[in-house]
Amino acid sequence: MSGPAPKSGLRKGTERxxxxxxFSGRGLVIAVPTLWLLVFFLIPFLVVLKISVAEPMIARPPYSPLFxxxxxxxxLKYTFDNYAYLWQDSLYIKAYWSSVKIAFVSTVLTLMIGYPMAYYIARSEEPKRSLLLLLVVLPFWTSFLLRVYAWIxxxxxxxxxxxxxxxxxxIDQPLVIMQTDIAVxxxxxxxxLPFMILPLYANLVKLDGSLLEASADLGARPLTTFLKITLPLSLPGILAGSMLVFIPAIGEFVIPALLGGPDTLMIGKVLWSEFFNNRDWPVASAVAIAMLVLLVIPVMLLRLANTKQEDLI
Amino acid sequence: MAAPTLAAEAKPWADPAAKPFIRIRNITKNFGDFTAVDDVTLDIYKGELFCLLGGSGCGKSTLLRMLAGFETPSAGQIEIDGQDMARIDPHHRPTNMMFQSYALFPHMTVEKNVAYGLLRQGMPRGEAMERVADMLRMVKLEDFATRKPHQLSGGQQQRVALARSRVKQPKLLLLDEPLGALDKKLREETQFELIRIQETLGVTFIVVTHDQEEAMTLSTRIGVMDAGQIVQVGEPQEIYERPGSRYVADFIGSVNLFSGEVDASGTDMLRIRSAEADGDILAPPMAGLKARQGVWVAVRPEQITLSREAPQNARNVLQGMVEEVAYLGNLSIYRVVLDSGKVVRVTKANLSHEESPITWDERVYLCWNPAAGVVLTK
Known part of the structure; x- marks a missing residue:
């Protein structure tokens, strides 16, 4: 295209x-997602933030008003007692810690299972590769809840x-897996797993095969080639996949609720019982905000590391 | 440094008793139904700079990749320095390759790229880094040691790739289109650099290229490939002056081909009746030709002279009209249309003080010495 096309008078007028x-054309394009985030993310977040600084009340809604x-x-009437309470009752610290631990171990396990799968798919020839990718996303066609139920x-x-x-x-005796952390x-x-495989696949499929050949040509054994070339070059994919697994896993509620036992302590479950069993909305909101802050910091760090890594490559 | 005997001077390939460094025997490579390399047998001698020349898809890169061990031959045998390569993995072969894309490791610095091979063979880090520094000094990249490949220009990347493939001092260096991405001036510099390495270090090179000029400049010998087969092997001059087929004649430089049939009456000179040339062409005698056999006479553009007046006592004189003149500075290229409609390409050196050079739409005589023609049967 060379130069802007001549515009009709009406269009010119509207534009002016x-x-x-x-409003500019560019502004309009960005306006839609901006508005979306504003309405469906920022406003609910502010509502939760507001509730977290309120006092619980036997009322409807069950918390004191801000103004x-x-x-x-x-x-303005606000209090940070709910946050202080999170510190005082060791349940919350334990639940946060346990959530981070479960999410971290799960992420590592997912990576260890997902990496070879992603590698294999990326190295497969075309018709087979598409089929394997389809199989990876196939579970999404069934309800998440049903699939977790099936595990029971x-x-x-x-x-x-x-x-x-x-x-x-x-074995002679049945293994007790249900209602333990193992089931979770x-x-x-x-x-x-698919959230780990897909970004890893997207990264590994771009890996230039001649780099692996060059490594072998220079005398590296296959394992050395993997550790020195493939692994460092797939680090952005590993980070992206790990974030996609780690972040939602921390706040996971359905899986620990259905598969975990009474000892399985996860922040999502705690949040649920605060909201629906205790009807203490302000404390539940404080739990949610604290979780968000705890998540945002590692995510920011990971993003930073990720962009740095991409800069290198 | 005492220069080893140069392969280009010793010509071991002319000596039937000489032991080849690389023996390629009946090598075939199939990809499904497609035969990329078709029954190639080839000997390459120590210290040679051997060029595999051919168009894209002729199998030259596949042959090179089989030498490096990246492809397994479907049939046949490859021997390097007396050792059968069939069961030897790429990382154990005495070869190093410079890739067409350079294949520099993007996450490593220049220094680490070059050191990679040395560290893999277990050389202590200190010693390896010394060797790397020497090598980088040789390719004039010592100031770029800590840069990443993407921070270098194409020419610098190419030098890193060359340094990395050389640093382990392999017996055999394989270069896949090494100069493809460089501009003309850098290309010439690198060509002479490669020749210098080959002559001073006595390394054996196999270079894959589609550029006939590059092959002519670099090589001790050229193997011309077409459709998976080696169609001719010879020294550059031999390939240029005595091509064995129309494909080779046409691929190496430009050539005029006149089709015709053998006239049996010729004795000391071969007489060929050619409708394309509006008459008979005389060519050097050749054994094994039958009367009326269809042949082609190949004549290089620079062997033909143009004149306004009919040349005296000359043989192989044709007439035509100048259709096109391209001025290239040192020489001019003429396209002359014969009465038969055949277009003939003629190059002529541009001499100064030439009065009224031949130009467009002039009627001219074309003439060449019969000895300059080459008779081709395929």
């Missing part, structure tokens, strides 16, 4: 009008797994 009220109309006009059938004491293992004589790990790894 939009520019006059502060109070008193004798000397409107005043597999993992419970008289479930499929124990029946098979006992049939072939590997299995659930998280299973659910989030």
């Amino acid at each position: 009008f939009l520019r006059a009220i502060g 109070v109309h008193g004798p000397d006009g409107w005043s 059938g597999i993992l419970k004491n008289k479930g499929l797994l124990n029946a098979v293992l006992m049939k072939i004589g590997i 790990y299995i659930g998280i790894v299973y659910t989030y």
Whole structure:
């Protein structure tokens, strides 16, 4: 295209009008996602933030208002007691810590299972590669809840797994997996595997095969080539996949609720019981905000590391 | 440094008793139904700079990759320095390759790229880094040691790639289109650099290229490939002056081909009846030709002289009209249309003080010495 196309008078007029009220073509394009984030992310976040500094009340809604109309006009009424409470009761610290631990272990497991799968798919020839990618995303066609439920059938004491293992004589007594952290790990790894595989695949498929040949040509064994060339070059994919697994896994509620036991402590479960069992909305909101802050910091660090890594490559 | 005997001077390929450094025997490579390399047999001698020349898809790169070990031959045998390569992995071969894309490791500095091969063979870090520094000094990149490949120009990347493939001092260097991405001036510099390395260090080179000029400048011998086969092997001069087929004649430089058939009456000179040349062409005698056999006579553009008046006592005189003149500075290229419609290419050196050079739409005589023609049967 060479130069702008001639414009009709009407279009010109509209354009001038939009520019006059502060809109440019570029601004309009960005306006839609900006508005979306504003309405569906920022406003709910502010609402939660507001509730987190309120006091619980037996009322509807069950918390004190932020703006109070008193004798000397409107005043702001807020308290940080809910946050202080998170510090005082060790349950919350423990739940945060346990969530981070479960999410971290799950991420490592997902990476260890997902990396070879992504590598294999990326190295496959075309018709097979598409089929394998389809198989990776196929579980998304079934409801997430149903798939987690299906694991109960597999993992419970008289479930499929124990029946098979006992049939072939590997164990005499059924393994107790259901309602333990192991079941939660299995659930998280299973659910989030595609989120690890896809960014890793996208990275590995771009890997220039001649680099691996060059490494072999210079005398590196296959394992050395993997450690010195493939692995460092796929670091952005590893980071992206790990973030996509780690972040939602921390706040995961459904999996620990369905597969975990009473000892499984995760912040999502705590949040749920604060909201629906205790009906203490302000503390529940404080838990949510604290979790967000705890998540945002590592994410920022990872993003930073990621962009640096991409700069290098 | 005492220069080793140069392969270009010793010509070991002319000596039937000489032991080849690389023996390629009946090598074939199939990809599914496609035969990339078709029954190639070739000997390459120590210290040679051997060029595999051919168009894209002729199998030259596949042959090179089989030498490096990246492809397994479907049939045949490769021997390097007396050792059968069939069961030897790429990382154990005495070869190093310079890739067409350079294949520099993007996450490593120049220094680490060059050191990679030395560290893999277990050389202590200190010693390796010394060798790397020497090598970088030789390719004039010592100031760029800590840069990443993407911070270098194409020419610098090319020198890093060359340094990395040389630093392990392999017996055999394989270069895949080494000068492809460089501009003309850098290319010439690198060509002479390669020749210098080959002559002073006595390394054996195999270079894959599609550029006939590059092959002519560099090589001790050229192997011309077409459709997976080696169609002719010879020294550059031999390939240029005595091509074995129309494909080779046409691929190496430009050539005029006149089709015709053998006239049996010729004795000391071969007489060929050619409708394209509007008459008979005389060519050097050649054994094994039958009367009326269809042949081609190849004549290089620079062997033909142009004149306004009919040349005296000359043989192989044709007439035509100048259709096009391209002035290239040191020489001019003429396209002359014969009465038969055949277009003939003639190059002529431009001499100063020449009065009224031949120009467009002039009727001219074309003439060449019969000895300058080459008779081709395929």
